[in-house]
Amino acid sequence: MTLILIVSVLMLIAVLWTVMARSLIRSMLGLALVSVGVTMLMFLFAAPLAGVFELSVCAGLITVIFAATVSLTKPMPAADRAKYSKERLKRYWPVPVLMLLAGAACFLFLKIPDFAALPAVANAENSVRHILWHGRTLDLAGQVLLILLGAFGVITLFKEIKNQ
Amino acid sequence: MTTFYLLLPVLFIVIFNLPFGKWMRSAAPWLAAGLILFQTVTSVTGLPAGWAAGLATVDGWLKFSAAVPDQFGQVMMFSVGVVSAAALAVGYSLFADEPKRFSFLNLLLISKTAMTGIILSQDLFSVYVFLEITSIASFVLISLNKDKAGLSGAYNYIVLSALATVFLLGSIGFLFLLTGGTGFADVANAVTASPHRLTASIALGFLVIGLFIKGGIVPFHGWLPDAYANSPAAVSVLLAGIVTKVSGLYTLIRLVALTSGLPAGLKEILLAVGALSVTVAAVIAVTQTNFKRVLAWSSISQIGYIVLGFATGSALGIAGAVFHILNHSLFKSLLFVNAAAVEKRAGTLELASLGGLQSKMPVTSSTSLVAALSTAGVPPLAGFWSKLLIIMALWQSHQHIYALIAILASVLTLAYLLIIQARVFWGKLKESFTAVTEAGPLITVTSVVLALLNIGVGLGFPFVFDRFFKPIKDILFR
Amino acid sequence: MIPLATPTTLWVMTAFIAALTVAGLYCLLVSRNLIRVLIGVELLIKAVNVLLALFGSITGRTALAQTLIITLIVIEVFFITIACGVVLSLYRHTQTLDTKSLTDRS
Numbered sequence: 181m182t183l184i185l186i187v188s189v190l191m192l193i194a195v196l197w198t199v200m201a202r203s204l205i206r207s208m209l210g211l212a213l214v215s216v217g218v219t220m221l222m223f224l225f226a227a228p229l230a231g232v233f234e235l236s237v238c239a240g241l242i243t244v245i246f247a248a249t250v251s252l253t254k255p256m257p258a259a260d261r262a263k264y265s266k267e268r269l270k271r272y273w274p275v276p277v278l279m280l281l282a283g284a285a286c287f288l289f290l291k292i293p294d295f296a297a298l299p300a301v302a303n304a305e306n307s308v309r310h311i312l313w314h315g316r317t318l319d320l321a322g323q324v325l326l327i328l329l330g331a332f333g334v335i336t337l338f339k340e341i342k343n344q
Numbered sequence: 345m346t347t348f349y350l351l352l353p354v355l356f357i358v359i360f361n362l363p364f365g366k367w368m369r370s371a372a373p374w375l376a377a378g379l380i381l382f383q384t385v386t387s388v389t390g391l392p393a394g395w396a397a398g399l400a401t402v403d404g405w406l407k408f409s410a411a412v413p414d415q416f417g418q419v420m421m422f423s424v425g426v427v428s429a430a431a432l433a434v435g436y437s438l439f440a441d442e443p444k445r446f447s448f449l450n451l452l453l454i455s456k457t458a459m460t461g462i463i464l465s466q467d468l469f470s471v472y473v474f475l476e477i478t479s480i481a482s483f484v485l486i487s488l489n490k491d492k493a494g495l496s497g498a499y500n501y502i503v504l505s506a507l508a509t510v511f512l513l514g515s516i517g518f519l520f521l522l523t524g525g526t527g528f529a530d531v532a533n534a535v536t537a538s539p540h541r542l543t544a545s546i547a548l549g550f551l552v553i554g555l556f557i558k559g560g561i562v563p564f565h566g567w568l569p570d571a572y573a574n575s576p577a578a579v580s581v582l583l584a585g586i587v588t589k590v591s592g593l594y595t596l597i598r599l600v601a602l603t604s605g606l607p608a609g610l611k612e613i614l615l616a617v618g619a620l621s622v623t624v625a626a627v628i629a630v631t632q633t634n635f636k637r638v639l640a641w642s643s644i645s646q647i648g649y650i651v652l653g654f655a656t657g658s659a660l661g662i663a664g665a666v667f668h669i670l671n672h673s674l675f676k677s678l679l680f681v682n683a684a685a686v687e688k689r690a691g692t693l694e695l696a697s698l699g700g701l702q703s704k705m706p707v708t709s710s711t712s713l714v715a716a717l718s719t720a721g722v723p724p725l726a727g728f729w730s731k732l733l734i735i736m737a738l739w740q741s742h743q744h745i746y747a748l749i750a751i752l753a754s755v756l757t758l759a760y761l762l763i764i765q766a767r768v769f770w771g772k773l774k775e776s777f778t779a780v781t782e783a784g785p786l787i788t789v790t791s792v793v794l795a796l797l798n799i800g801v802g803l804g805f806p807f808v809f810d811r812f813f814k815p816i817k818d819i820l821f822r
Numbered sequence: 823m824i825p826l827a828t829p830t831t832l833w834v835m836t837a838f839i840a841a842l843t844v845a846g847l848y849c850l851l852v853s854r855n856l857i858r859v860l861i862g863v864e865l866l867i868k869a870v871n872v873l874l875a876l877f878g879s880i881t882g883r884t885a886l887a888q889t890l891i892i893t894l895i896v897i898e899v900f901f902i903t904i905a906c907g908v909v910l911s912l913y914r915h916t917q918t919l920d921t922k923s924l925t926d927r928s
Contacts, residue, residue: 184831188838195842195865199849207861218868222891225827225879230891234871237895242864242902249906250857253913264854275848282844283837292833293540298524298881306885308892317407319893321350322461322473328357329454329477330900333484336447337907340914469890476897483904492915495908496924502905503850506863509901510843513870513894521877525886 184224191217192279200272202265208246215239229308346408346464348391348399349383349421353457357450369446373436376449377429380456384425388418388812409466415812416601416666420463420594423673426797427585428456430677433790434684435578437783439488448488448578455481455582459590468519469526472512475558475591479505482587486575497574501567504557508564511554518547532602548610551599559592561651562621565644572640577684580636584643585677589669593647597654597665614655619749621648626756630763635683635693638764639676642719645757646672652750653734656741664733667809671718671726674801678715678794682708685783685791686768695764700773704780707788709769711795716765718798720758726801729809827879835876842869856909856919860902867898 194217198210215238222231256264312320356379360372391399403409413421432452439445458481461474483505486498516526522538523530538544553564560568568588572580622645629641646668653665685708687693690701702709714725721731731754738747782788801808827835846869849862871891878887909919916923 181831181834185834188835192838192841192845195845198861198865199845204855204857207858211861211864214865214868218872221872222875225875226884227875227878227888227891230871230875230888230895233892233895237899238864238868241899245899245903245906246857246861249910252910253919254917256918271852275845278844278848279841283841286837286840287833290833290836292829292836293543294829295521295540295832295880298883306883308885308888311885311889312892314407316467316470316889316893318346318350318409318461318465318467318470319473319889321346321354321406321408322458322470322477323893323896324354325350325454325457325461326477326480326897326900328354329451329481329484330903332447332450332454333480333900333904333907336451336484337487337490337904337911469893473893473897476901480901480904483908487908487911490911492912495912495915498908499856499905499912499924502908503859503863506866506901507850510863510866510870513867514873516890517870517873517877520874520883520887520890521881524881524883526890 184221187217187220187224191221196276196279199275200268202268204250205247208243208250211246212239212243215242345391345396345399345403345412347402347406348386348395349460349464350457351406353379353453357453360446360450369442372446373432373449376453377432379453380425380429380432383460384422384429387413387421387425411464411466413464416597417463419666419670419812420590421460423670424456424459424463424586424590426794427582427673427677428452430585430681430790430794431578431582433786434581434681435576437786438577438684438688444488448485448576451481451485451488452582455485455587459586462590463594467527468531469516471595472516475512475595476509478587478591479509479558482571482579482583485579485582486571488579489576491574493570493574494576497567497570501571504564504567508554508557511550511557515547515550515554518543518550522547528598528602531599535603535607545607548607552596552610552613555592555596555599556617557592558588559596559647560588560644561592561617561647562624562644563617565621565625568644569637569640572643573634573636577680577687580639581677581680581684584639584680585673588643588647589650589672593650593665593669596651597662600654600657601662611655611657614651615743615746618648618651618653618655619746621645621651622753623648623749623756626753626760630756630760633695635686635695635698635764635768636680638695638760639679639683642679642757642760643672643676645753646676646719648753649731649734649750652746653730653737656737656743658737658741660733660740661737663809664730664737667733668727668730671730671798671801674794674798675715675718675725675727678711678791678798679719681787681791681794682712682715685787688783688787689780690777695767697774698768699771699777700769701777701780702769703773704777705769705782707782708791709765711791712769713765714795714798716758716761718802720761721754722758724799724802724805726798726805729802729805826882826884827876832876832880835872839869839873839876842872854921856912856921857906859921860905860909863905864898864902867894871895 194213198207201207219231219235435448458474458477465471483498487495519534522534557564625641625644629638632638650665650668653661718725718727721728735747735750846862846865853859874887874891878884
């Protein structure tokens, strides 16, 4: 329990950094740290496979995609940047306040009902392999479709605009 | 069945993209058109017997569920097929660039397959997966021309779609907590029988909000007019004809049916939201100056009718709503196909600059009139019957005010559609349009076929009703 | 073997997930940079992933929860890729990542 608390608090600090960081690169690093925090939470909630996926894909692949996108764009000109950072604080100061309020509201006022125990699942069936390959093959078909879609989407969108 | 509808198109896409040479590029649209039409026809007539058995065994190997779509699913798949075929025809006449045409073809097939996946799923999470795939395919399709307006429309759609995703996932999470599963049976169980009322209501509320955003229902319709008006012509046909219906409305209707009618509070909300969509969108449609924008707001208005229909919770209302989905796919895609024709030949969609095109594009003009009358609900066209069913259902459930609103909005619909007809087709021909002709055989044939379908479904209504819509009562109110 | 979550854990974690959701939502609604909006979307989806893992632990259905999360992560990757593609194409038109440029009639 204490481990869950520590990881959650660290993760929330990372979230705060992600939202309020000035430069986009720092936000992306913050996002990667949040992913690490989420991974650890998933390990603590007995979801190790999902945790590994989250770590490798979200902390790894998505950070790379964001970094690639940002590196293909030029940063703001310096004059705009000065003006922008002044109004940043004004726009983003509610974030820690709202986070604390939301957390406190849930903590104090939410009465969690006692969820009745569900019938236990047989051990052979309670494995990701079984469920994925025997129960949710439709989702797998969807993922195949998604991969094809991703290929065409990338081809369409990332190509340079030819001179019109 | 699932193999046939989901995996066969994937196989086709893979084959189209193997390096067979130029003849494959030219053969691809014909093969794709053949596949789409075959799937459309077999969705209502069923597969030939020998094939059905063989495909069923493949389904068994791949562990797909053996369920065959019921009448509601068949009607939806038929609509998906018709609109996809129309979009294919329009796309192949309008995209000038060969690589773009080929990308459009593949994306269209992916979108159609994903929508079929939504219809065939028996599990809420699978519905979500295919819903996401449909949305992502729409993002790419809207951006296909890579012009600034289209990309902006796509970006707005992306952000709102992400918000809808979060709501849907939250709802799936809560339902998972309540029942330990995500199938339709579990969802029905959670909503009707769970002892944790507040959690179930929150789950249901999130689900409805998420689906409202995807379906473009007021007040969550912000992304819709820009996305419809700024996307390439063929994509507008696809989006308006079927994507929003399947994404938002089909799932809502399934939900309503599963939970045997609606919890009382939700019914009031749905009726109010439906009436709001119908009126607000109709009023705004009258003020628009761009052909496609009027049609976009008109779509939101018709979606409101569908919501009013199934919000009554009665069998007649749901049958009317499903029938209106079919009719909407027929008349709205016809209107967008004609808008594409006008855009191609006259070069503009601004109502102020158009005029008198009837003499130069007679086929487009007359089919447009058929579609306009069908949308407004003029007998004996298709739209009349579905609107009649919805209004009757409202009256029978003692929602007299909503029935009156629906009737009045019908008058408004007729008004703005006749305004378009008059501004674009009737009146004096402007000099700049003397060289205008019909927009090519492919689009003209598509318009005529859709118009004939409108008339046919309207005239053949009694037959269609008995075969497809009466059984809905038994399916849905088990 | 990691024990399954208790109701106390559920109570505490709801607060944390709410805070994460609020942060993501604020980032999505208020940001003026196109990519930061996408980061807000990412935070929201992470909140949902944690939610699913938590609920899986409570109900005992950890395998199903993991399957759902894995599928979600795959979808999320493609969603972000396409979204970044759209942002990049927009950048090539407007040379800026400002959200105000979406509505400029230029």
